[in-house]
Amino acid sequence: GAGEPVVVPSYAAWFDLNKIHQLEKRDLPEWFAPGRPSLTPRTYLESRNTMVLLYRESPKRYLTAAAARRHVSGDAGALLRLHGFLEHWGLVNCCAAVHHRPV
Numbered sequence: 001g002a003g004e005p006v007v008v009p010s011y012a013a014w015f016d017l018n019k020i021h022q023l024e025k026r027d028l029p030e031w032f033a034p035g036r037p038s039l040t041p042r043t044y045l046e047s048r049n050t051m052v053l054l055y056r057e058s059p060k061r062y063l064t065a066a067a068a069r070r071h072v073s074g075d076a077g078a079l080l081r082l083h084g085f086l087e088h089w090g091l092v093n094c095c096a097a098v099h100h101r102p103v
Contacts, residue, residue, distance in 0.1 A: 006056045009090035017049055024048075027085055030078050038074055047072045047082060055092035062096040 014021045020041055025032050031044035050072050055063040065083040072079055086092040 006059050006095065009094055012089040012091055015089065015091055017052065020045060024085070028078070028081060030075075030081075039078055043074060044082075047074060047079060048086065051083060051086055052091055055086075059095040060097050063092050068092075 008015055014023060024044070028044070030036065031039045032041060033039070051063070051068045054068060054071055063083075065080050068083050069076065069079055083092070
């Protein structure tokens with residue numbers, strides 16, 4: 001619940017809520033290419049932080065991509081890839097109980 005510290009895995013020590021890391025630019029280039037008004041560094045930071053903070057509200061609960069999309073508007077494919085990236089790095093769902101994970 002509220003007040004539980006969320007530990008970022010050591011392999012994701014690069015993560016900063018206030019900055020965009022080169023890893024993010026490399027792995028999710030569609031957000032940083034010119035000419036896509038809905039996919040910009042600003043919308044990336046907003047979408048990413050919304051997902052991370054949403055997960056941190058209930059870290060024992062698995063945050064599905066569908067649940068995240070209810071709180072973030074934008075390109076469905078880009079948001080799905082963002083969710084996968086965050087999950088890969090343990091920035092969402094690292095502490096989710098196994099029985100909460102979808103099969």
